[in-house]
Amino acid sequence: MSGTDLTHEAAFLPHLMNRRRLIAAIGGVASLSAIGMRAHGQEASPTPAGSPVGSPAASPVGTPVGSPVAEATPIAAPPEMIGNLQVVRDQRPTYSTKPKRGGTLTMVRVGRSNSDFNPASFAQDFQLPSSYLEPLVWIEGVTMEPQPWLATSWTWNKDRTEVEYKLQDGVAWHDGETFTARDVAFSFTVYRDDIYSAAANLFTNMASVEAVDDLTVHVRLSAPDSNWIRNASSQLILQRKQYEEYWDGQPEGARTLSGFNWADSQPVGTGQWIVNDYRDSRVDFKRNRAYWNDKWAQASELRVDYVDDPQTQLSRWHDGSADIVWPVAPKDLPSVSDRAGTVYAAETVTTMFAAFNFNNPTRTDPNIFVDARVRQALSLGIDRNRYAREIFNGFFRPDVPGTILQPDLVLDGLKNPEYQPDEARKLLEAAGFAVTRSDGLLRYPDGHALKFDVVVRTGDSPDMDAILNSIVADLRAVGVLLEVRALSPERFEGVWLTDHAFDLIAFTYSQYPGFTDFDLYGSEWDVRTNIQGFNPGGYHNDKVDRAIQRALVANSDETYISALRAIQRQVNDEDPFALWLGSPLDAVLVQANISGYQPNKVWQGWETSRLWRN
Numbered sequence: 001m002s003g004t005d006l007t008h009e010a011a012f013l014p015h016l017m018n019r020r021r022l023i024a025a026i027g028g029v030a031s032l033s034a035i036g037m038r039a040h041g042q043e044a045s046p047t048p049a050g051s052p053v054g055s056p057a058a059s060p061v062g063t064p065v066g067s068p069v070a071e072a073t074p075i076a077a078p079p080e081m082i083g084n085l086q087v088v089r090d091q092r093p094t095y096s097t098k099p100k101r102g103g104t105l106t107m108v109r110v111g112r113s114n115s116d117f118n119p120a121s122f123a124q125d126f127q128l129p130s131s132y133l134e135p136l137v138w139i140e141g142v143t144m145e146p147q148p149w150l151a152t153s154w155t156w157n158k159d160r161t162e163v164e165y166k167l168q169d170g171v172a173w174h175d176g177e178t179f180t181a182r183d184v185a186f187s188f189t190v191y192r193d194d195i196y197s198a199a200a201n202l203f204t205n206m207a208s209v210e211a212v213d214d215l216t217v218h219v220r221l222s223a224p225d226s227n228w229i230r231n232a233s234s235q236l237i238l239q240r241k242q243y244e245e246y247w248d249g250q251p252e253g254a255r256t257l258s259g260f261n262w263a264d265s266q267p268v269g270t271g272q273w274i275v276n277d278y279r280d281s282r283v284d285f286k287r288n289r290a291y292w293n294d295k296w297a298q299a300s301e302l303r304v305d306y307v308d309d310p311q312t313q314l315s316r317w318h319d320g321s322a323d324i325v326w327p328v329a330p331k332d333l334p335s336v337s338d339r340a341g342t343v344y345a346a347e348t349v350t351t352m353f354a355a356f357n358f359n360n361p362t363r364t365d366p367n368i369f370v371d372a373r374v375r376q377a378l379s380l381g382i383d384r385n386r387y388a389r390e391i392f393n394g395f396f397r398p399d400v401p402g403t404i405l406q407p408d409l410v411l412d413g414l415k416n417p418e419y420q421p422d423e424a425r426k427l428l429e430a431a432g433f434a435v436t437r438s439d440g441l442l443r444y445p446d447g448h449a450l451k452f453d454v455v456v457r458t459g460d461s462p463d464m465d466a467i468l469n470s471i472v473a474d475l476r477a478v479g480v481l482l483e484v485r486a487l488s489p490e491r492f493e494g495v496w497l498t499d500h501a502f503d504l505i506a507f508t509y510s511q512y513p514g515f516t517d518f519d520l521y522g523s524e525w526d527v528r529t530n531i532q533g534f535n536p537g538g539y540h541n542d543k544v545d546r547a548i549q550r551a552l553v554a555n556s557d558e559t560y561i562s563a564l565r566a567i568q569r570q571v572n573d574e575d576p577f578a579l580w581l582g583s584p585l586d587a588v589l590v591q592a593n594i595s596g597y598q599p600n601k602v603w604q605g606w607e608t609s610r611l612w613r614n
Contacts, residue, residue, distance in 0.1 A: 082393075083337025085589075089345045091142050095595045103613040104301040105594070107605060108313050108322040111306035113280050117267045118257040119236050120190050120197040127304055127605050128283055132174070132269035133236035136165060136184060137229055139513045141600030141607065144349070144406040146229050146513070150179070150237055150270065151217075160224040160555045165217040165233075171292040173239050174268040174275075179292075181211035186240035188219070190247065191232075194256045202232040226554040227514030234513055239268050272297045272609040281306045297609035298596060317341070317589055324597070324611070326588040326604050330393035333587065340592040345395050345585045346599035349405040349511040352464060353578040354454050354504040357537035359528075362501045369503075369537075373427045375576045378452075380417050381424035381478040384582055387470040391463060395587050401580035402572040403517045404564055411565040414572050416580050424478045435479055442479035451481040454504040457492040461508045467581055468506060496536055497527050504579065505536050513602065515564055518548045521571055539577050544570050 080087040109125055116123040119133060138149035151165040171179035192203035207222045221228065238257075246260050267275045270292065273285035285302040305322070307313050310329065316322035318336040326346075333343060356369040369375055384398035399415040425442070433442040433450050442450040454468055468484045475482045485502070487495060495501055519525035523540040525533035547566040554560035571577040586604050590597050596610040 082333050082343065084340045085333060085337045085343045086341075087343050087345060091347055091599050093344070093597070093599075097595055097614055099298050099596060099610075099612045100614070101296075101298055101612070102300050104303055105299045105323050105608060105611055105613070106303045106305065106321065107324045107608065108305045108307060108316045109325075110308070110310055110313050111281075114278070114283065114306065115262075115280055116258050117262050118194070118196065118260065119187075119238050120194040120199055121256070121258050122198040123196075123258065125304075125306070126603055129236055129269075130603055130606050131273045131285055131302065131304070131608065132267065132271045132275050133238060134269065134271045135234045135236055136167075137233040139230065139234050139602050141598060141602060142347075143408050144513050144601055145408045146234065150184075151233070154229060154233070156555075158555070160226070160553075161221045163219050163221075163228065164212070165219075167215040167217065168292060169215055171270050172290055173241075173270055174288065175239075175242075177239065177241055178214075179237075179239075179270055180214045181217045182214075183240045184217045184237055185209045185211045186244060186247075187235070187237045188232075190238065190243070190257060191235055194258075195254060196256050196258050199232075199235055202235070206232070224553040224555065226552060226560045227512070227516065230514030231512050231516070237270070242268055273302050276301075295609070298612035299608075302608055314589075317591070320591070322591075323594050323613075324588065324590045324605070324608075326586060328587040328589045330395045330587050333393070333589075336589070342590045342592065342594075342597070344588040344590065344597060344599055346588050346604050347397070347601055348583060348586050349601050350508065350584055351400075351403045351405060351511070352461075352467065352506075352508045352581040352583065353403070354468070354506045354581065355537050355578040356504060356539070356576070357500065357502055358540070359538045360501060360503055361499075363503070371431050372575060373431045375579075377424040377427035377431070377478070378475065378480070379576060379579055380420045380427070381480065382471045382474045382579065382581075383419040384416055385419065386474075387467050388582065391466045391470065392584060395585040396582055397585065398582040400583040402568055403511065403520065404515060404568055405511055405583060406513060406515075409515065409561060409564050411568040411572075414568060416582065419474070421474075421478045428479070433479075440479055441481065449481055450479070451483065452503040453483040453485050454506055455485045455487055455492060455495055455502040456506040458486045458488055463584065464506050464508050471579075500528065500538075515551055515560075518552060521567060521577060522548045539571075541570050541575050544575075 080089070107127065109127055111125045114124045114128060117129070119129050134150055136149060136151040137154075138147045139145070140147050150168055150171065152168055153166045155164050156162070165184070167179070167181060167184070173179055188203060188206060188209045191197055191199045192206055194200070205221045205223060205225045205228070206219060208220045210218045212218050225232075242265060243257055243260065247255055247257065250256070272288050272291050272295070274288050275283065276286045277284040283304045285304075287297045287300050289296060305316070307316065310332070313322070313325050314328065314332055314336055317325045318339055328343070356375055358367060358369050360366045388394060388396040388398040401414055401416045404410060428442050428450065433444065435441065436443050436447070444450065456464055456468060465484070465486065472482045472484060496505060519532070519534040521539060521541075521544050522535060523545055524530060525535045526538050526540075527533045527536055528538060544567050547563045547570075551560055551563035551567070554563060572580065588597065588599070588604050593614045594611055595614055596612050598607045598610055600606045
């Protein structure tokens with residue numbers, strides 16, 4: 001596929017038209033892991049000085065860390081503690097108590113209006129639809145691999161333009177109606193055609209969807225889409241019967257489920273929780289005792305309360321009226337650490353980076369980053385471990401590079417470099433810069449100091465602001481000046497898309513289950529030449545372009561993964577696209593008498609059905 005062809009295919013490439021709109025509308029903290037889910041920043045915090053105490057009751061059982069003492073007898077390391085809070089970093093924690101049924105679980109979230117139950121619009125906190133609706137394809141919470149759920153299997157044709165799903169038999173909606181292929185066909189149509197659909201760009205490639213029989217769905221795509229199973233097929237399925245009359249009663253091209261009267265027709269799903277009652281500030285669920293795979297929720301009821309701010313949310317946990325809250329800023333954990341509980345350091349697919357601009361028209365040397373030594377030096381010159389401690393209190397993975405963070409897609413062995421200021425200075429000296437004055441700054445031959453700027457959108461992420469200010473000090477020690485330019489949303493958009501007057505540009509966002517960053521890395525998606533592009537700095541690497549084309553039309557998982565790993569080898573290592581800053585962890589705070597919590601990279605509150613009260 002030529003570069004021209006790639007641009008021509010824009011109509012079917014997933015999420016393309018949404019990318020700029022997400023960044024423009026909600027800033028660099030756009031979350032792409034599941035549409036409409038925002039990445040939750042955690043503000044800078046000092047390292048708490050909590051003293052270790054006994055483990056809370058029924059705490060997760062970690063893998064013992066061996067210590068070679070007295071004939072190498074393993075001795076379990078003491079648990080990591082913040083005051084009375086036990087920190088659990090195991091992404092598959094196990095528990096010392098057996099599950100118990102019954103009781104009410106209360107989750108408290110910071111939220112907005114939750115009256116629009118349209119699954120396609122993502123106008124609600126995702127905690128609500130993910131509690132009572134289910135997808136065809138489950139994205140496994142730790143590996144992010146696609147697994148059968150409401151679909152038992154799927155089969156592609158040879159060129160991957162048609163896929164056929166076989167569905168679970170015996171699944172019932174909460175109102176007793178039978179789940180069928182017609183529900184799936186209707187759901188996919190809504191995601192594609194609803195005028196407020198936040199998932200529309202995952203379905204633009206869908207030419208048709210047909211219920212072949214009650215348990216078979218056939219989808220025809222206008223062109224191959226290697227992300228279809230991971231991204232489109234993991235969206236939540238809604239009931240055709242509940243919405244079809246309302247949907248069909250609207251003019252074609254202007255249809256939406258937003259505006260449906262849920263007060264007269266309670267939302268129904270197939271999931272383990274049934275919507276029992278709702279208002280903007282609270283939604284009550286009850287256990288689905290007729291759940292199709294017999295894995296009922298452990299608790300009898302789930303209550304999700306909404307409050308106005310994080311401090312109120314944290315106070316609810318501290319006074320015992322909330323069983324689970326997230327996300328929690330690590331800096332706030334010491335304030336509630338006098339109460340026993342568990343805080344899970346849950347991995348995310350959120351990436352933080354500052355992309356290089358390879359053609360800044362305001363510099364006398366606009367192409368300075370073409371020299372890979374300069375990029376590599378800046379990466380070596382930042383102390384990621386320091387800001388992981390000081391800003392994130394250890395709830396951060398500083399060694400994680402790139403935007404492909406899905407574990408089953410990651411190229412093993414790639415890591416951000418350790419802090420090596422002396423090596424950074426040597427690389428810059430080899431690139432032609434020298435310290436010629438007592439101030440220790442590296443300078444051009446004409447005496448001007450080596451200086452860069454990084455632009456960041458005001459209000460997007462306090463964490464990113466803190467990281468950038470930390471980097472200023474790191475690079476100054478190397479002999480490089482860095483100016484952080486915090487811009488208003490309007491000015492940020494102009495600098496990014498029109499003026500291109502920056503050296504680095506900072507973003508924070510999360511990933512879909514499948515690869516969607518073709519428009520970030522591909523040269524055909526340079527914002528200077530492509531109004532649909534997302535490549536902010538004119539990055540151009542022929543190997544990356546070819547790998548992107550292979551990935552987008554891959555006709556096998558092996559080809560797809562191989563192409564993505566080729567991209568990572570270039571943009572993360574051999575020809576760096578950005579200063580890769582690392583990936584934050586979500587802090588999930590759970591009461592000491594609650595067991596069963598399991599981290600989930602797609603949505604940390606997805607698996608509430610596993611929780612039980614001791």
